[in-house]
Structures are given as structure tokens and as C-alpha cells.
Amino acid sequence: MPRISFCGSADHAVNRRAFLGSAAAGGVSLAADMTAINALAAPAVNGALKNNQKRVILLWLAGGASQLETWDPKPGASTGGPFRAIPTDVPGLHISELMPKMASRMKTTCVIRGLNTKNGDHGSGAQLMMRGRRDEAGLKYPDMGAVIAREMGLLESKVPDYVAFYTQTEGRGFAPGDSGFLGARYAPMELTTNNVPEFVRKLDGISELDHEERAGLRTLLSKEFARGRSSETLSSQNEAYQRVRGIMASEKLFDISQESQKVRDRYGPTQFAEQVLIARRLVEAGVPFVRVARAWWDSHGQNFETHQEMVPELDHIMATLLDDLAERGLADDVMVLTLAEFGRTPGINASLGRDHFASAWSMTISGCGIKGGSVYGKTDAKGNKVTHEEVDAGTLLATIYAALGINPHKNYYLGARPLPLVNPGIDAIQAVLK
Amino acid sequence: MLRLRLFAALVLSACMAEPAAAEDIPQPREPIALVIDRHIAAAIATAEVIPATQADDATLIRRLTLDLVGRIPTTAEVESYVNSTDPDKRGKLVDRLINSPGYARHQATLFEVMFNPAGDRRGGNAALRQYLADAVQENKSWDRVFREMLLPDQSDTKLKGAAEFLRARVADADKMTIDVSVAFFGVNVSCAQCHHHPNVEEWTQDHFYGMKAFLARTFDNGGFLGERGYGTVKFKPTKGPERVAKMMFFTGTTVDTGATSAEPNADMVKKEKEVLDKAKAGKTPPPLPGFSARTQLVEVALRDANADYFAKNIVNRMWHRYFGSGLVNPLDQLHSENPASHPELLESLARDLAQNRYDLKRLTRGLVMSQAYSRSSKYDSTSLPDSRLFAVAQLKPMTPQQLATSLKIAATDPATLTGKPEEVEKKLEQLESAARGFANLIAQPTDNFQVGVGEALLFSNGDRVFKDFLTENSGTTLARAKAMKEPRQAVEFLVRTALGRSPTDDETTALLAYVEKRSGREAEAYRQVLWALITSPEFRFSY
Numbered sequence: 001m002p003r004i005s006f007c008g009s010a011d012h013a014v015n016r017r018a019f020l021g022s023a024a025a026g027g028v029s030l031a032a033d034m035t036a037i038n039a040l041a042a043p044a045v046n047g048a049l050k051n052n053q054k055r056v057i058l059l060w061l062a063g064g065a066s067q068l069e070t071w072d073p074k075p076g077a078s079t080g081g082p083f084r085a086i087p088t089d090v091p092g093l094h095i096s097e098l099m100p101k102m103a104s105r106m107k108t109t110c111v112i113r114g115l116n117t118k119n120g121d122h123g124s125g126a127q128l129m130m131r132g133r134r135d136e137a138g139l140k141y142p143d144m145g146a147v148i149a150r151e152m153g154l155l156e157s158k159v160p161d162y163v164a165f166y167t168q169t170e171g172r173g174f175a176p177g178d179s180g181f182l183g184a185r186y187a188p189m190e191l192t193t194n195n196v197p198e199f200v201r202k203l204d205g206i207s208e209l210d211h212e213e214r215a216g217l218r219t220l221l222s223k224e225f226a227r228g229r230s231s232e233t234l235s236s237q238n239e240a241y242q243r244v245r246g247i248m249a250s251e252k253l254f255d256i257s258q259e260s261q262k263v264r265d266r267y268g269p270t271q272f273a274e275q276v277l278i279a280r281r282l283v284e285a286g287v288p289f290v291r292v293a294r295a296w297w298d299s300h301g302q303n304f305e306t307h308q309e310m311v312p313e314l315d316h317i318m319a320t321l322l323d324d325l326a327e328r329g330l331a332d333d334v335m336v337l338t339l340a341e342f343g344r345t346p347g348i349n350a351s352l353g354r355d356h357f358a359s360a361w362s363m364t365i366s367g368c369g370i371k372g373g374s375v376y377g378k379t380d381a382k383g384n385k386v387t388h389e390e391v392d393a394g395t396l397l398a399t400i401y402a403a404l405g406i407n408p409h410k411n412y413y414l415g416a417r418p419l420p421l422v423n424p425g426i427d428a429i430q431a432v433l434k
Numbered sequence: 435m436l437r438l439r440l441f442a443a444l445v446l447s448a449c450m451a452e453p454a455a456a457e458d459i460p461q462p463r464e465p466i467a468l469v470i471d472r473h474i475a476a477a478i479a480t481a482e483v484i485p486a487t488q489a490d491d492a493t494l495i496r497r498l499t500l501d502l503v504g505r506i507p508t509t510a511e512v513e514s515y516v517n518s519t520d521p522d523k524r525g526k527l528v529d530r531l532i533n534s535p536g537y538a539r540h541q542a543t544l545f546e547v548m549f550n551p552a553g554d555r556r557g558g559n560a561a562l563r564q565y566l567a568d569a570v571q572e573n574k575s576w577d578r579v580f581r582e583m584l585l586p587d588q589s590d591t592k593l594k595g596a597a598e599f600l601r602a603r604v605a606d607a608d609k610m611t612i613d614v615s616v617a618f619f620g621v622n623v624s625c626a627q628c629h630h631h632p633n634v635e636e637w638t639q640d641h642f643y644g645m646k647a648f649l650a651r652t653f654d655n656g657g658f659l660g661e662r663g664y665g666t667v668k669f670k671p672t673k674g675p676e677r678v679a680k681m682m683f684f685t686g687t688t689v690d691t692g693a694t695s696a697e698p699n700a701d702m703v704k705k706e707k708e709v710l711d712k713a714k715a716g717k718t719p720p721p722l723p724g725f726s727a728r729t730q731l732v733e734v735a736l737r738d739a740n741a742d743y744f745a746k747n748i749v750n751r752m753w754h755r756y757f758g759s760g761l762v763n764p765l766d767q768l769h770s771e772n773p774a775s776h777p778e779l780l781e782s783l784a785r786d787l788a789q790n791r792y793d794l795k796r797l798t799r800g801l802v803m804s805q806a807y808s809r810s811s812k813y814d815s816t817s818l819p820d821s822r823l824f825a826v827a828q829l830k831p832m833t834p835q836q837l838a839t840s841l842k843i844a845a846t847d848p849a850t851l852t853g854k855p856e857e858v859e860k861k862l863e864q865l866e867s868a869a870r871g872f873a874n875l876i877a878q879p880t881d882n883f884q885v886g887v888g889e890a891l892l893f894s895n896g897d898r899v900f901k902d903f904l905t906e907n908s909g910t911t912l913a914r915a916k917a918m919k920e921p922r923q924a925v926e927f928l929v930r931t932a933l934g935r936s937p938t939d940d941e942t943t944a945l946l947a948y949v950e951k952r953s954g955r956e957a958e959a960y961r962q963v964l965w966a967l968i969t970s971p972e973f974r975f976s977y
Contacts, residue, residue: 136624184888185886185887187886189887189888198892199896202894202895203895203897210958210962214948214965218970221941225971229811229812232884233829233879233882234829234975236884238971240885240890241890248895
């Protein structure tokens with residue numbers, strides 16, 4: 001049995017007045033059935049967005065990359081570690097010397113340096129950063145992938161809406177993509193074992209024509225059944241089958257051998273590089289949200305060796321991706337994010353590691369409506385605290401939505417209860433928006 | 435306009451949700467089904483809508499078999515029901531199904547999901563399910579199930595599974611409080627954890643922490659559920675200083691905790707530890723303390739008017755199980771500010787249940803014998819009556835186990851599912867267990883359930899679907915079809931086996947055309963026809 005609480009209290013970040021107003025309005029049309037997700041009734045309006053459809057590639061640095069070895073170095077401080085900071089193409093902005101390629105491309109990118117998200121646990125931290133808020137008892141919020149899939153996906157899309165790569169096993173169970181109350185329609189297509197999703201390839205025992213025509217038989221049978229019946233669940237099943245052929249046709253999007261050797265060489269030979277290249281192919285074909293997870297940054301020991309190995313790979317791949325998107329004219333339509341569940345402690349432990357740290361860490365946003373070259377937030381000399389422009393998870397998601405042209409205050413409705421994309425009272429950071 | 439009037443009627447009846455007058459309590463001579471139909475018909479008349487007609491026999495036996503025993507009926511069952519001229523055939527069918535072993539298994543699966551909605555769905559909690567299956571089999575009264583789950587007799591191996599509901603929650607007393615309240619009382623008090631409930635005047639933080647106080651002393655002692663004889667729950671109210679929660683039920687009834695709310699002295703702690711350690715070492719369940727808070731909860735929850743929550747909750751949940759939505763929705767919002775669609779009916783059914791030793795079988799029989807239950811899900815008009823009128827039957831997506839078992843049955847040559855009833859029953863049980871693995875691949879439906887593209891891809895391209903349901907091994911539907919001479923005969927056979935009805939003329943034409951186009955490889959064509967049938971919504975839903 002589902003448990004949906006709809007108490008409508010501001011303490012759970014739902015506006016009581018809006019709740020009551022909506023419930024009253026719902027009464028007139030008798031729509032106050034407390035269990036119907038009315039917002040799901042008409043996703044067709046999204047069709048209008050086709051021309052300015054924005055898409056997102058999230059580079060998920062699973063386990064928690066260190067802000068000090070990436071976007072917020074503290075050279076010379078006791079917490080700074082062995083790496084230097086280098087200047088970038090944005091005057092006054094320095095990043096770690098492990099990221100020379102990004103250093104010459106920071107004009108494309110906004111760095112959020114003031115994250116204070118207060119959750120240093122892998123699982124719930126990852127959920128918080130993906131959803132922008134904690135679930136309530138009985139109410140699971142959709143993550144940003146599902147929200148963007150819903151806002152930017154097309155009803156009869158031939159491609160998946162939300163694709164999530166997570167091949168390494170470390171930490172995979174901590175943060176599965178989750179469509180929460182938006183339901184299975186917006187659940188991610190998860191790729192965990194190889195780079196081609198499950199069940200997109202037809203079995204050998206059936207010909208292409210038979211596969212297509214038996215789907216036609218199914219459609220005929222379902223039309224007969226649907227006469228005199230109307231239900232969202234019923235429609236969802238037909239929509240799901242209608243999307244099968246399209247998604248099967250998108251199999252080639254997952255095939256990087258379709259790319260020239262030159263392009264593949266440019267991204268590099270690693271699995272992360274290949275998956276990011278696939279992500280580029282997917283967004284180019286209209287997939288609204290792709291998450292590529294790279295694990296495992298959880299450097300409780302040997303932090304500097306770990307980052308010396310992993311940061312240059314990230315630097316190269318991120319720089320290549322941004323160049324590639326720009327060359328294809330997609331810089332204004334595709335957003336690239338680097339994000340993790342948290343950052344790492346400024347303090348260096350006895351194993352030369354850094355531990356979980358959610359009080360003052362960084363992430364980046366590039367492309368779409370974000371102001372390239374901007375830096376938001378400042379941490380103290382040792383990186384222990386945010387001193388200016390602190391940002392929490394909800395504000396971050398509001399900013400991402402706003403930069404994609406999605407109103408973060410837009411409501412979904414669960415029955416009569418309005419559920420805004422981010423909690424009430426939370427706004428996007430205007431300073432980093434174009 | 436009609437809709438407006440209906441809304442007004444609902445609001446009015448909600449405001450008048452006083453305790454039912456004496457004439458509304460079902461008299462011994464008025465069966466539950468008639469009480470239901472009287473109330474449902476009255477609301478439909480007030481709303482001035484025309485209800486759907488009664489479903490035909492083939493539809494009704496499919497619905498009853500899916501609802502009561504969790505599978506589609508066999509071809510033989512459908513034929514015998516449709517052809518029977520016995521005026522009481524429906525009553526006899528219900529009795530047969532409700533007293534079959536499949537009933538206990540299916541209901542236990544549903545109850546287990548009700549108790550562990552977000553649990554690990556890979557098979558769920560098998561020990562709890564076994565306990566529940568035994569309980570349904572013996573038709574234990576619902577208050578006894580409640581007692582046994584809250585105060586489990588862990589020395590009896592047959593009852594030990596009853597402890598699993600609480601034992602899985604000992605690490606988180608808040609979750610235990612919420613889950614006990616939701617499952618047994620239909621009340622989600624989680625809002626009141628941080629502040630007074632915004633919609634429900636009568637619920638305050640005292641109510642959440644009051645419920646928690648009954649459960650917070652519960653813990654795990656070496657694999658057995660244990661309870662301490664002392665311990666308090668303190669909370670910081672939205673206003674004022676921290677305070678100690680009284681043991682208090684939702685209705686405000688409090689329990690005198692006597693000296694047990696005082697801080698225990700070192701001697702008490704030591705003595706209790708000795709007893710607990712001894713039980714742990716001996717691998718035996720620890721004894722309940724002299725004052726058991728959980729025992730108090732069971733007593734207070736079933737006492738007098740307090741039992742209203744308990745009775746209404748299970749009535750509402752059983753109604754939801756058979757009608758597709760509750761009299762009160764969502765199921766965990768049973769309170770004065772979220773009125774039932776038919777308050778008097780809920781009141782009557784709850785009272786009747788309490789007066790009849792919480793006999794769920796009796797209630798179930800009444801629900802499925804009503805005319806409201808057996809309406810068609812088809813409604814040939816553009817304006818569908820509001821679902822809260824129950825004027826048209828609702829489509830219900832099958833549960834994973836219902837779907838998997840039904841697929842197995844559709845894939846099995848119906849000729850092997852005839853003969854002696856006990857042999858058929860045994861064969862069906864085998865098909866059900868063989869289907870458990872596949873059931874794990876299917877999503878558990880919730881209200882507003884949506885079928886995801888993942889399921890459509892699995893059915894379209896999954897090797898598992900092919901191997902489990904679409905081979906021509908001996909004893910399968912496809913082997914039988916392949917042996918038929920005439921494609922027309924084979925196509926009709928396939929439709930009847932999968933959907934329990936004859937094909938329409940249009941369907942016959944389309945399916946035959948598909949097969950004839952594949953002349954020389956009919957067997958493959960039949961496989962694809964069966965695929966189209968088992969993936970059709972008519973198969974996927976209970977309608």
C-alpha cells in the first residue's frame with residue numbers, strides 16, 4: 001500500500017494556503033481525489049518545448065570528490081595538500097593544478113563553492129543531492145533526473161527520458177535513480193553491467209517484421225479493450241509499449257563504434273570516457289537527462305594518489321565534452337554538471353586521506369542559462385567553513401532548473417496537494433543566471 | 435452541474451458523519467452485500483448518474499478468481515461457470531474460492547505487502563507471509579492477528595513469523611510507530627512528529643509521541659522481540675520546554691504508566707539485564723516485563739470507541755482490495771477531515787465487523803457478493819461518473835504474483851488443467867510457485883500505478899518471457915495450438931486460453947490474417963499471437 005501523506009504543512013515545506021486554495025478549486029471539478037496525480041494527466045503539453053528542449057549530462061563523482069583537489073584549492077594552508085593552484089582564463093579564479101584543461105575553459109563554467117548540505121552519509125547524502133530535499137515519511141520525491149525527464153521529455157519520445165550509467169560496484173546501491181511519486185514512467189533506464197541497456201535488442205528467434213507486426217496485433221487488441229474504458233494506468237501501459245520500437249531503434253546511440261576513431265580518441269579509452277561519449281550521443285538525440293557515475297572517490301586513505309589519478313581523467317573528459325558540445329552548437333542546449341554526494345574534509349587524516357565533508361564543498365554547472373566564468377560562494381582560508389554565499393541542496397536544484405528554463409516553483413499535484421519542484425521559500429541563485 | 439450537485443452531496447454527508455443511526459446497522463437478516471448496495475445506490479441516485487451494467491459471467495469469474503485466489507480462471511472453470519444455470523452459481527463459486535488453499539496464499543501475499551510496502555520485495559518476508567497464510571487459512575479474527583503480531587508468542591514456532599513485523603523495525607522507533615499506526619489504524623501520524631497536524635485538529639505531537647511511548651521500549655534480544663519494563667519518550671514541542679510523552683492513543687485515551695516512567699535504578703537495570711542475557715544465551719524469547727507497554731496498546735486500541743480506528747481501517751483496506759480504491763483515500767488518512775465517500779456505509783461495515791468477531795472472510799464474502807462489486811468496467815459515455823461513486827468497476831493492475839501466475843496458466847495447455855479438483859488445485863499451486871521468480875521482475879502496483887517502459891521492454895525482448903511462457907514444450911498452450919489443423923481453430927483456442935472468451939469477428943480476422951501471412955511457419959505465428967494476447971491490457975489488468 002502506498003503511503004502518501006498530504007498534511008500540507010509548511011513544516012514539510014508545503015504551502016498551506018496553496019493546499020487549501022487548490023483543494024477548494026478541486027472541489028468544483030470534483031478533482032479532489034486524494035490519490036490522483038493530476039499533474040501526470042497531460043504531459044502532452046511538453047510537445048511545445050521541442051524547439052528549445054534543454055538536456056543535461058551529470059558527471060556524478062560517486063563517493064565524494066575533494067573540492068580541495070578540484071574547484072576550491074587552498075595552496076599553502078595546513079589543509080591544502082601537496083598540489084598547487086593554477087590561474088584560469090577567468091581573472092582571479094584559480095583551480096587545482098590537476099585540472100589544466102579546465103583551467104583554460106572556466107569561461108564556460110560556473111563554480112559553486114559554498115555548498116553546505118549538512119549530510120555526510122553516502123546514501124542519504126546522494127539522495128539529498130539528487131532530490132534537493134529529504135523524503136517525507138510516505139512521500140518519495142523524484143530526483144532531478146526524473147523531474148527534468150518529465151519537464152523536457154516528449155510524450156511519444158523515441159528515446160529514453162532518463163539514462164543512468166553506474167558500472168563500478170562501489171556505492172552503486174547508495175543512490176539509484178528514483179522517480180519517486182512521478183512513477184515508473186520517469187524511472188531511469190539504468191546501465192550497470194555494460195554500455196548497452198537491457199532488452200533493447202530483439203531476440204534472434206524473431207524477425208524484424210514479425211516483431212513489429214505482433215506489436216501491431218497488440219495495439220489492435222488494446223484498442224478494442226480501451227473502448228468505454230479510461231484510466232491513467234491503462235494509458236501508461238499502452239504508452240510503454242508504444243515506446244518500445246523507438247527505444248530499440250535508439251540502441252545505436254549506445255554504440256560508440258558509430259563515432260569516428262578521431263572522436264573516440266579525443267575522449268580517450270577509459271570506460272568513463274566512453275560513457276560520456278555515449279551521453280553526448282544521447283543528448284544530441286534528445287534524451288533529456290543522462291547521469292554518468294564515476295566511482296569511487298571515497299579517499300579515506302591515500303587521498304592525494306587517488307585524486308592525482310582521477311582528477312586528470314575528469315579534467316580531460318569534461319574539457320573534451322564541453323568542446324565537443326560547443327562545436328556541435330549545443331552549448332546553449334546541454335548543461336553539464338559535476339556533482340557528488342558531498343566533498344571531503346580539509347583536515348588530512350593519519351592515512352593521508354580525507355573523510356566525508358558536507359559543510360563547505362563545491363560543484364560546477366556549465367552551459368544553458370548559466371553564467372560562464374562565475375564563482376558563487378567563498379570558504380575560509382583552510383576550507384572549513386563557508387564564509388559567503390552559502391548554498392544548500394534545494395537552492396542548487398532551483399538554480400539548475402532555472403538555468404534550464406524550468407520554473408522551480410512550478411507545482412506537481414498529488415491529489416489536491418501541490419508539490420513544488422523545490423521546497424517553498426527556496427529560490428535560484430540569480431547571480432549565476434544569464 | 436451534475437458534478438456540482440454530487441460534490442455538495444458528498445460534503446453534506448461528510449458533515450453529517452455522526453455515528454450511524456440504529457437503522458443503519460445491518461440487522462442479522464440484511465446481508466452485508468445488500469447494505470453495500472443500498473448505500474452505493476443511494477449516492478448514485480443523488481448524483482443522478484447511471485451506473486454501469488452488471489459484468490457478464492466470463493468477466494465476473496475472472497475478477498473473482500483474480501481477487502480471491504490471485505490468478506486467472508482456467509478455461510474449464512470459465513466454461514463451467516458460464517454454462518451453469520444454477521441461480522446461486524455466484525455464491526457457490528465465491529464459497530469454493532474463499533475456502534481453497536489458494537485464497538490463503540494470495541491473501542497472505544497481499545497482507546505481507548500491506549505490512550511491508552517498501553520492504554525488500556524480492557520475495558518479501560517469507561516467515562511473516564507464512565504466519566499470515568496460516569492465519570487466513572484458519573480465518574483468525576483480525577483482532578487476534580493484531581494481538582499476535584504485537585504480542586507474539588515466540589515460543590511457538592508456528593507463530594514466530596508474527597514477530598517479524600515489529601522485529602524489522604526495532605532499530606527505528608519512529609518508523610515502528612508510523613508503520614504500526616498506518617497498518618492497523620489507517621493513520622499516518624508522521625506529520626505530527628514535528629508539529630501539530632495541520633489538517634487534523636485533534637492530532638498533536640502528543641499523539642505521535644504518545645503512540646511512540648507504547649513502542650519505544652521494544653527491542654531485539656538475540657533474534658527475539660523483547661520489551662523493557664521502563665523507559666520514557668521525551669520530545670521537544672514546537673512551543674515550550676522538552677517534555678515526557680504520555681502513553682496515549684489517537685483518541686486521547688491515556689494509560690497510567692505508574693512507576694515505570696521513572697528513571698530505573700541501577701539495581702532494576704541489572705536485574706533486567708540478567709533476565710535478558712539468560713534468555714539470549716538460552717536462545718529463548720525474553721519474558722514480557724511486569725508492565726508491558728505494548729500489551730497496553732493492544733488493550734487500549736480495542737477498547738470501546740477506540741476500536742473505531744482499528745475496525746474502519748481494515749474495512750477500508752478490504753474495500754480497496756476488491757474495489758480498487760478505498761472508501762477513504764489515501765488509506766493512511768483515516769481522520770475526520772478526510773471524509774469517506776460513503777461515511778455511513780463505512781460506519782455500518784466497521785460495526786458489523788466488530789460485532790462479528792472481526793471475521794474477514796465474512797466481510798470479504800459480503801463485498802464480493804454485492805452488485806456494486808460486479809458492475810462492468812466499461813462505460814459507453816464520454817462523461818465517466820466520479821470514481822468515488824463506485825458506479826463503474828475500476829481497472830486494477832495485477833500484482834506481480836497475480837500476473838506471473840496468470841501468465842503461467844495462459845501458457846499451460848488447458849487440457850492439463852482439468853479433472854479431479856484436488857489434482858487441478860495441486861497443479862495450479864505448482865504453477866504459482868514456478869511463477870515466483872518471474873514475479874520479482876514486475877513492479878508492485880500502488881495507487882496511480884504506471885507501467886514503465888522497462889516492463890514493455892522486458893516483455894518485448896526478454897529471453898525470460900520467451901522461455902517461461904512462449905515455448906512449444908509438451909503440455910504448453912503453444913504445443914496444443916501447433917497440433918491443430920485449422921488456423922482459425924488455433925486462433926480461437928489461443929484467445930480463449932489467454933483471455934477466457936471467444937474472439938470478436940474483428941479480432942479473428944486480424945489474427946487469422948497475421949497467421950496466414952506466415953503460411954508454412956504457423957507455429958511461430960501462434961507464438962506471436964499468444965505474445966500479443968498476454969501483453970494486451972485485457973490480460974495485464976483485472977477489469
